[in-house]
Each structure stands twice: as structure tokens, then as C-alpha cells.
Amino acid sequence: MFDYNAAFEKQVEQIKAEGRYRNFVGLQREAGNFPMAFWGTLKKQVVMWCINDYLGMSQHPKVIESAAQAILNNGVGSGGTRNIGGNNRAIVELEQEIADLHHKEEALVFTSGYVSNDASLTTLSKIMPDLIYFSDESNHASMIAGLRNSRAEKHIYRHLDLVHLEQLLKSVDINKPKMIVFESAYSMDGLISPIGEICELAKKYNAMTYIDEVHSVGLYGNRGAGIANMLGFEDKIDIIQGTLAKAYGVIGGYIAGKSSLIDAIRLTASGFIFTTSLPPAITDAARVSIRYLKDSSTERERHQSVISKVKKSLKMAGIQVLENQSHIIPIIIGDPELARKASQLLIEKHNIFVQHINFPTVPRGTERLRITPTPGHTQEMIVNLTNALVSVFEELGIKPKVIEAA
Numbered sequence: 001m002f003d004y005n006a007a008f009e010k011q012v013e014q015i016k017a018e019g020r021y022r023n024f025v026g027l028q029r030e031a032g033n034f035p036m037a038f039w040g041t042l043k044k045q046v047v048m049w050c051i052n053d054y055l056g057m058s059q060h061p062k063v064i065e066s067a068a069q070a071i072l073n074n075g076v077g078s079g080g081t082r083n084i085g086g087n088n089r090a091i092v093e094l095e096q097e098i099a100d101l102h103h104k105e106e107a108l109v110f111t112s113g114y115v116s117n118d119a120s121l122t123t124l125s126k127i128m129p130d131l132i133y134f135s136d137e138s139n140h141a142s143m144i145a146g147l148r149n150s151r152a153e154k155h156i157y158r159h160l161d162l163v164h165l166e167q168l169l170k171s172v173d174i175n176k177p178k179m180i181v182f183e184s185a186y187s188m189d190g191l192i193s194p195i196g197e198i199c200e201l202a203k204k205y206n207a208m209t210y211i212d213e214v215h216s217v218g219l220y221g222n223r224g225a226g227i228a229n230m231l232g233f234e235d236k237i238d239i240i241q242g243t244l245a246k247a248y249g250v251i252g253g254y255i256a257g258k259s260s261l262i263d264a265i266r267l268t269a270s271g272f273i274f275t276t277s278l279p280p281a282i283t284d285a286a287r288v289s290i291r292y293l294k295d296s297s298t299e300r301e302r303h304q305s306v307i308s309k310v311k312k313s314l315k316m317a318g319i320q321v322l323e324n325q326s327h328i329i330p331i332i333i334g335d336p337e338l339a340r341k342a343s344q345l346l347i348e349k350h351n352i353f354v355q356h357i358n359f360p361t362v363p364r365g366t367e368r369l370r371i372t373p374t375p376g377h378t379q380e381m382i383v384n385l386t387n388a389l390v391s392v393f394e395e396l397g398i399k400p401k402v403i404e405a406a
Contacts, residue, residue, distance in 0.1 A: 028043070066284045132179070134178065134207070139183060160191060165180070178208065184215070210239040217242040303375045320401070
């Protein structure tokens with residue numbers, strides 16, 4: 001008879017042998033004390049240097065107040081799917097806020113950024129059965145899942161390689177429906193896509209464009225509309241996908257585009273139709289966060305200042321980082337066990353949390369530490385981080401790898 005438990009144990013042991021077994025670090029954040037957190041059963045206070053709450057908006061008083069008031073007014077849950085009692089005022093107003101942010105006709109909110117990518121990309125091939133996808137090889141797992149679940153024809157182009165992308169586009173009948181799928185800023189290397197050139201190729205070869213802006217909305221562009229907006233190409237993007245869980249500090253995902261496109265996905269995507277909607281406490285908090293960051297550039301300016309200081313401090317200390325123009329600072333270790341040990345020593349000896357990133361999140365041989373500065377990090381924290389990294393790297397004999405940006 002089949003030994004089910006043995007199959008599970010074999011999988012775990014294989015992952016351990018490859019040096020990529022993951023233990024979740026227990027962290028308890030404290031409202032009003034960003035970017036600090038308590039770690040472990042002894043509640044040791046640590047500084048968080050690896051977090052996607054990029055601006056600390058999850059702890060902004062206005063956001064907290066709106067969530068608390070929404071619970072008092074509406075209760076905790078949403079009551080059902082959007083079609084069965086879950087289409088509350090807050091979620092409708094949130095979609096209007098998002099559409100306005102990106103200068104698009106309409107927006108549609110999903111339960112997460114992962115679901116918005118997976119559901120949208122899967123559904124587009126149902127709406128256009130002959131659709132052909134062209135996808136950057138480093139696209140997020142949610143985009144890969146959407147392409148796989150779509151069962152559509154797909155071509156994968158080398159990371160940020162426009163020559164390869166054009167070669168692939170040329171190989172397909174120009175009259176067939178096509179879509180180029182890419183991210184504005186890639187979360188593990190921080191590199192930014194050549195958005196303008198991609199849009200030119202899309203126009204040349206009669207393709208639509210689908211951009212994932214999850215690591216840029218709230219942080220870049222006019223009113224925080226993202227990198228496509230910042231570079232002046234927002235109007236040339238057909239579908240903008242974003243998240244409410246990073247710079248906006250809440251949870252949820254969305255797409256924005258023309259009304260007919262959004263309506264078609266709304267009426268077709270099973271990942272939207274059959275999922276309980278986000279509750280008012282979440283959607284109202286997200287709406288307030290977006291509205292606040294539309295009006296305030298203080299957080300973005302402070303964010304960029306801290307990023308510059310961190311990069312300069314690490315460079316002066318001789319710590320090699322993967323150079324980019326974004327807020328993500330990767331330090332390539334190139335070994336899963338050394339990356340794990342470095343992360344462990346940072347939190348145990350220096351009260352600093354920096355998560356190590358291993359395969360399958362990044363390719364083997366490019367294991368890394370991923371640092372994400374926030375407006376809440378002080379100069380003292382930057383100095384402590386730099387000194388801690390120098391100390392840990394010396395102790396473990398680590399010399400960060402230099403990887404040429406694509």
C-alpha cells in the first residue's frame with residue numbers, strides 16, 4: 001500500500017538537503033513603534049530591515065482609525081461574495097479611488113495581489129481563446145500561475161531582454177491577439193523594466209500590455225501611481241495590476257483598465273466570482289491609505305532619502321549590493337546555508353531582522369539578503385545595520401557576489 005506519510009517526509013528531507021528548509025520567524029509588530037518588532041518567546045526587540053510595509057502605512061493613525069471605525073459600523077466580515085451580499089460601499093469607493101489613481105476608467109479589487117494576477121491572466125485567455133502571452137522569465141509566481149492555468153500559448157523572454165522579446169513577437173502572426181506581461185520593478189533584484197520600449201514593441205506588433213506594479217504603487221510617480229506613471233507611459237498600459245498589501249499597508253490586489261475589459265473579467269473570473277469579498281475594515285483602510293498618499297509626498301521623499309543613505313553607507317563599508325534604481329537592496333551571498341546563517345546571526349547577535357531569500361524565490365547560486373529601507377529607519381539604525389553586516393560577513397567568511405544587472 002502507498003505510504004502517504006513517507007512521501008511527505010521525503011519531500012521535506014529533500015528540501016532540507018538542498019539547504020532551503022524554511023522556518024518562519026516569529027515577529028510581533030507594535031503599532032506606533034515602526035519599524036520595530038518583538039522576536040521570539042522572550043520578546044526581544046529587533047529592527048525590521050526586510051519588510052514590504054514600505055512606508056509604514058499599516059500603522060498610520062488615519063488608516064488604523066478608518067479600519068477600527070469600519071468594524072464598529074459594519075462588523076468584521078463582508079458577508080459573502082460580491083454577488084451575494086459582499087458588495088459594500090467601502091469596496092466600491094476603493095475601486096473608484098484606484099481607477100482615479102491610475103487614470104483608468106475602472107478598477108476591480110481581489111482578495112490579494114496573487115489572486116488578481118492569477119485570476120486575471122487565467123481569465124483573459126477565456127475571453128480571447130487564441131491569446132498568446134509573452135512573459136519575462138523573472139515574473140512573479142502569481143503571474144506564472146496565471147499563465148499556466150490559462151493553458152494559452154506562451155513565450156518566455158529573457159529577463160529585461162528587449163531583443164529577445166522582439167524576436168519572439170516577430171515569430172507570431174501579427175493578427176493574433178497577444179499580451180506582454182511584465183513587472184515594473186522586480187522584487188528580488190530591484191531592477192526596473194524598460195517600460196517605454198516594451199510599449200513601443202507592443203504597438204509595433206499589435207499586442208496588449210499587462211504590468212505588475214505591486215512594488216511601485218504608493219512609492220513612485222505622481223500621487224504614488226507607480227513607475228509607469230513616473231516614466232510617462234501609464235496611458236500606454238492596457239492593464240495595471242497592483243497591491244494594497246505593500247506601500248498601502250493593508251491587503252488585497254487589483255487591476256485597472258478600460259471599462260469593457262474590467263467588466264469582462266468581473267463577469268468571467270472564477271477567482272473573483274467565487275471568493276468572499278474583502279471586508280469594509282480592510283477596504284476602507286486601503287481607500288484612506290491611497291487617498292492619503294495621493295495628497296502627501298512626505299513619506300515618499302523620506303523613503304528615497306533613507307534608501308540613498310543606506311546604499312551609501314553599505315558602499316562605504318565595502319559591502320557589494322546589486323545595483324539598481326529602486327528601493328530594494330539585494331546582497332548576493334550565493335549559498336543557501338551561508339545566507340541562512342547570516343540572517344540568523346543578524347537577529348540573534350545584532351537585533352536586526354533581514355530575511356534570507358533562497359530557491360525557489362531566487363535562482364540557485366543567487367541566494368541573498370534583501371534589505372528594504374523605510375521612512376522610519378533612522379541614521380543610527382543605518383549605522384547599526386552596516387556594522388552588523390560587516391561583523392557577520394567577517395565571522396562567516398562571506399564576500400558578497402557581484403552580479404551584473406541585466
